[in-house]
Amino acid sequence: xxxxxxxxxxxxxxxxxxxxxxxxxxxxxxxxxxxxxxxxxxxxxxxxxxxxxxxxxxxxxxxxxxxxxxxxxxxxxxxx
Amino acid sequence: xxxxxxxxxxxxxxxxxxxxxxxxxxxxxxxxxxxxxxxxxxxxxxxxxxxxxxxxxxxxxxxxxxxxxxxxxxxxxxxxxxxxxxxxxxxxxxxxxxxxxxxxxxxxxxxxxxxxxxxxxxxxxxxxxxxxxxxxxx
Numbered sequence: 001x002x003x004x005x006x007x008x009x010x011x012x013x014x015x016x017x018x019x020x021x022x023x024x025x026x027x028x029x030x031x032x033x034x035x036x037x038x039x040x041x042x043x044x045x046x047x048x049x050x051x052x053x054x055x056x057x058x059x060x061x062x063x064x065x066x067x068x069x070x071x072x073x074x075x076x077x078x079x080x
Numbered sequence: 081x082x083x084x085x086x087x088x089x090x091x092x093x094x095x096x097x098x099x100x101x102x103x104x105x106x107x108x109x110x111x112x113x114x115x116x117x118x119x120x121x122x123x124x125x126x127x128x129x130x131x132x133x134x135x136x137x138x139x140x141x142x143x144x145x146x147x148x149x150x151x152x153x154x155x156x157x158x159x160x161x162x163x164x165x166x167x168x169x170x171x172x173x174x175x176x177x178x179x180x181x182x183x184x185x186x187x188x189x190x191x192x193x194x195x196x197x198x199x200x201x202x203x204x205x206x207x208x209x210x211x212x213x214x215x216x217x218x
Contacts (some may be wrong), residue, residue, distance in 0.1 A: 008131055009201035010213040011109045053199070054135040063188030069153075072131060076215050077126070079135075079159060080171050080192060 002028055003065065005037055006072035014049040022067070030054065031061035050074065066069055081110060081147060082137035083157040085130050085200075088160050090169045099154040099176040106180035108187040112171040114164050118214065122207035128161045128170060131199040135159070138198045142190055150186035152177040159200060 004019045014016050015037075022036035030052045050053050051074035052059050058074070065071065084100065092111060100107060143155045154176035162203045164170050173190050177183035205211045 004133070008199065009129055011202070013213070053131070053134055056131075056137045072134070074131070074199050075198055075201060075213070076204045078214050079130075079197065079198045080195045 001028065001065075001067040003028075004068070005033055006070070008072070009075045011046055011073050011075050015040065015042050017076065020042070026036075028059055028065050029061065030059045030063045030065065030071075034061075034073070037073065046073065048078070054066065081143045081153050081155045082190060083136065083141070083143050085132050085135050085161055087158050087160070089161060089163045090172045092169065092172050092174075095156045095158065095172055095174040098156050099174045100129060101154060101176060103178060104152075104154060104176035104183075105178055106183035107174065108180070109175075109177040110171075110173040110187045110191050111169045112191065113169055114166050116166050120212040121204075122133045123166070124207050125163055125165050126170065126204040127163050127211075128159070129201045129203060130159070130161045132161070136197050139194070142193045142197065145193075146175070146186045149189070150175070150177065150182040150183065152186065155186065155190070157194070159194070159198070161200070163205075179207050 003019050006019050053072045054069050147153045156174045157172045164201050173187050175183050175186045204214050
């Protein structure tokens, strides 16, 4: 499946885009998205285990993904 | 209860009016403002960037959890996005309760949760013309 992974703040700057497309096997999990994004050009600038959100909720690395999921990599938050 | 991510100045008096009620003997307001220095660097302004739908959802969860934990639904939270000038409010929390203890405790709990959970980031603009994304809890 193809997934558009949303990027924010320093992660978006590191990859030079607010979203990147990755191709994953049908049974992919959250951890696979991270591996795929880090394999992209400049992707190694991201931490090995960034926070990931699926459908606006923080997700664990083993969570299975569907092609319709909205996936985002979440840099350390700094609100307030 | 109401929570929002907004791209216009926060009207604190409107938040106060929103949570005020005759049976509430205490009303606690927390206002986070943009300060002029961070880690020794002179700051000119902060640009807040949010993953808006998730930030809204997370703020709503925090308000619901605070309501359950502190026993009041008179809670309003607003967080700014975009360019916020020195001294302006970046976040405001208003909590009203029958008693001062839970009102103040809830307000403190909400800002601490917001800082670790809500997907919002700050791009600090420095007086020297440089800018940088700042990390957690700054």
